[in-house]
Amino acid sequence: MELSQIKNVFNWSEFESALAANSGSDNLGVFVYNEKGDFASINIYSTGYGSTPQFVIVGNFNNDHRMNIAVANNGSNSVGILMSDRTIAFKEQIVYSTGSDSQPSSVTKNxxxxxxxxxxxxxxxxxxxxxxxxxxxxxxxxxxxxxxxxxxxxxxxxxxxxxxxKPRSGRPSILDEGELDGIEVLPHPAYSPDLAPSDYGLFRSMVHFFRGRRFETFDQVEAACREFFESKEPHWYRDQIRQLAERW
CATH class of the missing domain: 1.10.10 (Arc Repressor Mutant, subunit A)
Structure with missing residues (x-):
């Protein structure tokens, strides 16, 4: 797993979380702390096979007073939006194409x-x-x-x-809402039905490794992740990959 970017801290009442775009494993990781300040879990949200997420931001994109996630999926030429489900989790990614060969590398706020x-x-x-x-x-x-x-x-x-x-020449001044209503957003499974999940037990092991620890900065989160990766012997990764192959 490559940590391409560590982003904002969410504040859900007594909860805090850090968000990471994992370009190597095609997903987002939300590091969740509980009300006691302990590291509780990592919630993983798939961005799709081959999506290679490069950049994430958070914002109130639908005026519901909740923090939502926007991610630039460089490998799949798209932007994904994950809406808050009003708890400490997010709904399945909604994918919007940015055009063939666009390879988005960032997202800006509205x-x-x-x-x-x-x-x-x-x-x-x-x-x-x-x-x-x-x-x-x-x-x-x-x-x-x-x-x-x-x-x-x-x-x-x-x-x-x-x-x-303001309206300007060459720019349509009327939005055809009927045309927008005809656009269908295809369902996107959390994992590809044709492929075995690529985390091969990685995140379960990370949960145990980080349990009871609290991080104050994003640099500390990234350093702790690197500490975890370096703590594993090469044969551990080989065994996990072998087990992944056996699941096919």
């Missing part, structure tokens, strides 16, 4: 969320440049440029508090 933040800082009296700097400090470098922030501040100052883009 423009709507960024524009809400811009208006918030405008109302607080910050300058456009200061607002852009604040947003980029929290959401990541390059989330919004100073020029775009200035444009939106000018709209707010002119009394236009709408967050939508």
């Amino acid at each position: 423009n709507f969320e960024i524009r809400v933040l811009l208006r918030h800082y405008w109302k607080k009296g910050l300058s456009a440049r200061a607002a852009a700097a604040e947003i980029c400090e929290v959401e990541g470098e390059g989330t919004i440029g100073k020029t775009a922030a200035i444009k939106w501040f000018k709209r707010f100052e002119d009394g236009d508090l709408d967050f939508e883009d």
Whole structure:
């Protein structure tokens, strides 16, 4: 398993979790802590065979006041959305194609969320440049440029508090909702029905290895994972792979 990225911490009341995109095993891992601060489990969510997830973000994508997951699936030319099931778990991934050979390597937050933040800082009296700097400090470098922030501040100052883009030539102004309703999202099984699961007991062993431990930073999580991998002798991996082959 390759840890391509460790991302945000979720806060579910007394629960905290760290999210990892595992590009080598085509899944996401959510490291869950319980209310006592102990490492409770790793919840694994498949992103599909050959998906090679490269990047993850969390956000309130459907306005339900819950943190959801968006993942860039580089190997399957798609973006996956995992909605919170209102507990500490997520529903099965919904897959959206990004086009043939697109190979997405990142996902950005919805423009709507960024524009809400811009208006918030405008109302607080910050300058456009200061607002852009604040947003980029929290959401990541390059989330919004100073020029775009200035444009939106000018709209707010002119009394236009709408967050939508203005119509422009070459861009359709009417959305055909009937056409959208006709789009079918194909069901996506947690594991391919044609292939044996690729974790070959790996995560079960990791749960035992991390039990009772608590991590304060993402670096500590990644270091602990590497510690686990290095603690295993080569023959352990060979035995696990052999057992996987025997399950076919």
